[in-house]
Amino acid sequence: MKQAQHPDLGDMSLTGVMGALSDPIRVGLVRLLADGRERGWGELRAPVAKSTLSHHLRVLRDAGLTRTRQEGTRCYVELRRADLHERFPGLLQAVLSAAEDEDVGSQVGLADTPPPQ
Known part of the structure; x- marks a missing residue:
């Protein structure tokens, strides 16, 4: 299997990052990953097909928001919290705060926890 390509810090663009964050599922994935832990794809739960979840993870990776191993x-x-902070200081925290305030992406979670009602 081919190794994933990740954009270098200087290649990350604001429009690319904001475009990747334009979907509630992707915002939910970012919220979930904001705890700093690396997660296996099988640990993630979202109300979409596995192939669609894979697509969302690829969009986040291609924009530079995540690193896949x-x-x-x-x-x-x-x-990629540190990289995001270095490239766009304050952006990630602003997105996370707004997403929490508006409950964006709350349907994304871990496979071993029940979905929100």
């Missing part, structure tokens, strides 16, 4: 047949993802 492959280990055998498993894939792991983490938020």
